[in-house]
Amino acid sequence: MVTPPPADTTPPAPEPTPExxxxxxxxxxxxxxxxxxxxxxxxxxARWTPEVHAAAxxxxxxxxxxxxxxxxxxxxxxxxxxxxxxxxxQRHPQETLAFFGVRPSMTVLEVGPGEGWYTExxxxxxxxxxxxIDTTNDPNGPEDSPGAFAGQRFKAMLDKAPEVFGKVQTLxxxxxxxxxxxxxxxxxxxxxxxEVHGMINGGTLDAWLVEIRKALKTGGVLGIEEHxxxxxxxxxxxxxxxxxxxxxxxxxxxxxxxxxxxxxxINANPKDTKDYAEGVWVLPxxxxxxxxxxxxxxxxxxxxxxxxxxxxxxxxxxx
Numbered sequence: 001m002v003t004p005p006p007a008d009t010t011p012p013a014p015e016p017t018p019e020x021x022x023x024x025x026x027x028x029x030x031x032x033x034x035x036x037x038x039x040x041x042x043x044x045x046a047r048w049t050p051e052v053h054a055a056a057x058x059x060x061x062x063x064x065x066x067x068x069x070x071x072x073x074x075x076x077x078x079x080x081x082x083x084x085x086x087x088x089x090q091r092h093p094q095e096t097l098a099f100f101g102v103r104p105s106m107t108v109l110e111v112g113p114g115e116g117w118y119t120e121x122x123x124x125x126x127x128x129x130x131x132x133i134d135t136t137n138d139p140n141g142p143e144d145s146p147g148a149f150a151g152q153r154f155k156a157m158l159d160k161a162p163e164v165f166g167k168v169q170t171l172x173x174x175x176x177x178x179x180x181x182x183x184x185x186x187x188x189x190x191x192x193x194x195e196v197h198g199m200i201n202g203g204t205l206d207a208w209l210v211e212i213r214k215a216l217k218t219g220g221v222l223g224i225e226e227h228x229x230x231x232x233x234x235x236x237x238x239x240x241x242x243x244x245x246x247x248x249x250x251x252x253x254x255x256x257x258x259x260x261x262x263x264x265x266i267n268a269n270p271k272d273t274k275d276y277a278e279g280v281w282v283l284p285x286x287x288x289x290x291x292x293x294x295x296x297x298x299x300x301x302x303x304x305x306x307x308x309x310x311x312x313x314x315x316x317x318x319x
Contacts, residue, residue: 027144034149044081045160052078057163060127064104067097070125079164080120087285090302092266093121099264100223100309105129106188109180109215111208112195114150116157119168127167133183135173147175178208183215189223190216194305196226196249200239209256213312222258222310224249225267227280227303242280246306258310265307272304 016024056079064070071094075085088094102108104125113119113134126132139155141148151172158165171182190212199205212222229235229243238244250260272283280303281288287297 026146030144030146030149037149037153041156047082048160053161053163056124056161060124060164060167063128064125067094067103067125070104071097071121074121074124077120077124079124079161084117084120087117087302090267090269091117093118095266096223096225096264096307097121099262099266099307100189100191101221102189102223103130107131107133107186109133109135109183109187109190109212111135111190111192111212112198113154115153118191118193119157119165123165123168127164131169132167133169133171133187135178135180136170137175138172175202176204178204178211180211180215185214185217187215187220188217189221192222192224192226194225194227196224197239197242197244200235200244205252206256209253209258213257216312218312218314220312221261222253222312224253224308224310225305226308228268228274228306230274240279241274241276242303243274246308249306250308253308253310257313257315259313260308261311262309263306264309267302267305267307269301269304271300273300274304 056077059073059077059079062073064073075088075094102122102125106126107130108122108126110118110122110132113136119132119134122132134154136154137147137151139148139151141151155170158168158170171180173179196205199208216222226249227243229238229245231245231247233243233245235245235248246263254260274280276282278288280286282293283297283300283303285302287294289297
């Protein structure tokens with residue numbers, strides 16, 4: 001008689017909690033994004049032949065007498081990744097920077113540069129006569145940290161071409177508790193390009209405005225380009241979809257020690273209906289839904305964006 005094997009008394013593995021499932025999904029997504037970026041970065045590095053390095057060096061070495069002169073050269077420069085220049089027609093970088101009053105001799109702080117779309121333009125423009133400072137996440141964080149990955153991507157972008165990006169000063173900032181102490185009163189212009197909705201979502205907009213005001217010289221410029229919500233939108237709700245109501249934002253920033261110096265419709269887009277369940281990210285360039293309704297969203301184009309120029313108001317003198 002054959003004795004049957006003993007019954008397996010090992011208790012079944014517990015079902016993952018919703019939090020564990022969410023963490024596992026986020027980790028997988030980050031891993032996939034990292035792998036995709038690494039492949040794209042290999043292609044980008046291969047593009048940087050000795051000829052491209054030489055052309056970029058010449059571009060960044062020139063002391064441009066005006067923003068117009070800089071833009072004429074820089075927007076057509078080889079330092080821009082393939083495809084980036086195609087977005088100029090909807091992002092209007094020359095007109096936007098001119099509206100903010102950026103000049104090649106300025107010290108400019110770019111908050112949250114992302115993957116460097118504007119950095120590619122600003123770095124060579126300011127290299128010879130001015131200074132570009134970029135906030136960044138700590139690239140030395142843990143592998144499962146999206147913030148660390150963002151910092152690593154930006155560092156890799158700068159490192160690939162020191163002749164054009166080598167003079168960019170980076171400032172590691174904790175987005176949850178921002179501090180810009182090293183810049184106190186030394187910055188001519190601060191640029192927030194599609195950054196405000198994230199600050200609202202993180203509950204840090206007021207903290208950022210305090211730090212930005214301290215970093216700016218008196219009369220310095222705060223330039224904002226931001227996805228514009230419908231006028232009656234609740235800012236806390238609409239910001240979760242990437243949009244911010246213009247009137248509310250102006251009042252909020254003026255209440256933080258700035259004065260509105262001008263509004264522009266350079267980046268307006270009346271085709272943007274602002275009613276997408278998945279938010280502004282369904283539109284180009286993100287196209288979050290992939291092939292689903294792609295032609296529809298490509299026909300709309302990039303979002304409807306407000307372009308606002310503020311100046312730092314002088315501190316009131318105490319008697």
